[in-house]
Amino acid sequence: MARQNGVTIEDILKMDCMKNCKLIAGYSGIKNVVSRVNIMADPDILNWVSEGEFLLTTAHALTADVEFQKKFILSCSQKKLSGLGIKIYPYLEKLDDEVIELAENLSFPIIELYYLTPFSEIMTPIFKEIFNKQTILLQRLEKVHEDMMNIMLKGGSIEDIINVVYENVKNPVILKLNYPEKTIFKIDMLEENIREKIKKNFDEFYLKSKEKISEKRFYETVEKISGKNITRMVMPIVVKEMVYGHIFSWAVITPLGxxxxxxxxIAATTMAVEILKLLSLRESENVHKIEFVEDLCSTDEKRLARAISNLSIYNFKEDDFYCYLIIKIRRNYKKFDFNFISDSVYLLNLLEDILHKNNINGIVVGKKDQIDILLCFKKDENFRKKINFFKDEVLDIFNKKIFIEYMVGFGRCYKGVENIKASFKEAQKAIKAIDILKERNVVFYENLGIYKLLCSDEIADELKDFYKTTIEALEDYDRKKSTEFVKTLKAYFECNGNLKKMSEVLYTHYNTILYRLQRIKQITGLDVEKENDRISLHLALKIKDIIK
Incomplete structure (x- = not known):
């Protein structure tokens, strides 16, 4: 919409200068706002008019050609002029019915001007009224800005800001923030059935307009609510080029202009400043948390001692039980939702809410593409049950609120601060194992089985040597000869040695499977029919995934 204030066509019709004039078409457009007045000397003026102008002319300038008149009215509407004032007499008896009908369909007001009233006597009072109204509106806006600044300076809340918005727009208002996460409804003045429909319309914006959610632009639409066309304004709250929420208002009680x-x-800008302050505070807190956690996991005795001296800040004790977990965020997002939030702040906030709401002691640390969480339990707590509950809550976040690809690795729970680094290393190995397993995105280190050994950095060289002496030659052969022996060997273990099932999985004849297994034996020197060789080949495939 035009970012202008002025008077409406309805207001102009009530002015003394219009007492002998009458509205002859486009009655449904009488709420159009007039921001300025212009006079048409010839039809080319449409190349220079602005949205919101009220255009004055005579029927002489339009000629008696009906098609030309219709085309002119259509162009005025498309240019978003507020209306047209025409001196019809003495140039025409009246406007053609087709022209009137078109203006009605376009909701474009046409006022028949009294032929003896000079244009100057119409323009001057309208300009004066526009100026007076704009002056009043500027004073009101200055008061709104002053009220919001006072709220910030006095340490007021976001709710206080929304109250100022509601008091001024005099229509239902809803605020939706992603950080800090909250939704504020100012719709109590409405009847219950209208309240529910406004809420539904609000919800539909996020369900049906997903491509709009992260766009940094204002939206004004006409919504169908209770059978009526109601204007809705949606203002984004933008911080650091990211959208952190929206302010909604509906023209249910009075028009929105x-x-x-x-x-x-003003409200969106004020909230953006407040959010920026909170983000800066969180960033500072996060830096201290990173340093604290890294000191706890350090092998340096001085750093560990420094961390132990700060345990009480986080309500930790030296002999508590600790579990370290890592959430790894993949950059190939499946959906756009995560783009709402800069530097994972929204996700950090959600995770901290889980801890707080479920009375779990711990700290959440944001890093690049990764979030580290240290959980702390007292000796009388059922930490296994709480860890599993926390895991389920985390999965709900990714499945219902933030649709991105992720991996979660849990270390084991250990007693004593000195063992936190062990849980940390296990969480890292669990994350590494997820990349290898590829069949799940949450792994507990204690459930890794043989991968506990295979993911150990201490035996990395031995694993490479084992791979080279087992199936490296098979991979080289496949690459040079375009065969599928490694794929066949993998299918052998996946099908538990069932050759018939292998032929179905690989879409290959049974005899071809027998031939391939024989060739694998010849190339590697290992026979799947022998137990030790079979174990070596199976292990070599797992090591291949780790190395590659």
Whole structure:
């Protein structure tokens, strides 16, 4: 919409200068806002008009050609002029019915001007009224800005800001913030059935307009609510080029205009400053948390001692039980939702809420593409049950709120601060194993089985040597001859040695499977029919995944 304030066509019709004039078409457009007045000397003026102008002319300038008149009215509507004032007499008896009908369909007001009233006597009072109204509106906006600044300076809340918005737009208002996560409804003045439909319309914006959610632009639409067309304004709250929420308002009680748009803009800017302050505070806290956790996991005695001296800050004790887990965020997002939030702040906030709501002691640390969480339990707590519950809550976040690819690795729970680094290393190995296993995105180190050994850095060289002496030659052969022996060997173990099932899985004849197994034996020197050789080949395939 035009970011202008002025008077409506309805207001102009009530002015003394229009007492002998009458509205002859486009009645449903009488709420159009007039921001300025212009006079048409010839039809080319449409190349220079602006949105919101009220255009004055005579029927002489339109000629008697009906098609030309219709084309002109259509162009005025498309240019978003507020209306047209025409001196019809003495140039024409009246406008053609087709022209009137078109203006009605376009909701474009046409006022028949009294032929003896000079244009100057119409323009001057309208300009004066526009100026007076804009002055009043500027004073009101200055008051709105002053009220919001006072709220910030006095340490007021976001709820206080929304109250100012509501008091000024005099229509239902809803605020949706992703950080800090909250939704504020100011719709109590409505009847219950209208309240529910406003809420539904609010929800549909996030369900049906997903491509709009992360766009940094204002939206004004006409919504169908209770059978009526109601204007809805949606103002984004933008911080660091990211959208952190929206302010909604619906023209249920009074029309929404330029003043209301300005109020929403001021409120969005004020909230953005408040959010930026919170983000800066969180960033500072996160830096201290990173240093604290890294000191706890350090082999340096001085760093560990420094961390132990700060345990009480986080309500930790030296002989508590600790579990370290890592959440790894993949950059190939499946959906756009995560783009809402800069530097994973939204996710960090959700994870901290889980800890707080479920009375679990711990700290959440944000790193690049990764979130580290240290959980702390007292000796009388059922930490296994709480860890599993926390895991389920984390999965709900990714499945219902933030649809991105992720991996979660859990270390074991250990007693004593000195063993936190052991849990940390296990969480790292669990994450590494997820990349190898590829069949799940949450792994507990204690459930890794043989991968506990295979993911150990201490035997990395031995694993490479084992791979080279087992199936490296088979991979080289496949690469040079375009065969599928490694794929066949993998299918052998996946099918538990069932050759018939292998032929179905590989879409290959049974005899071809027998031939391939024989060739694998010849190339590697290992026979799947022998137990030790079979174990070596199976292990070599797992090591191949780790190395590759």
């Amino acid at each position: 330029g003043f209301d748009l300005s109020v929403l803009e």
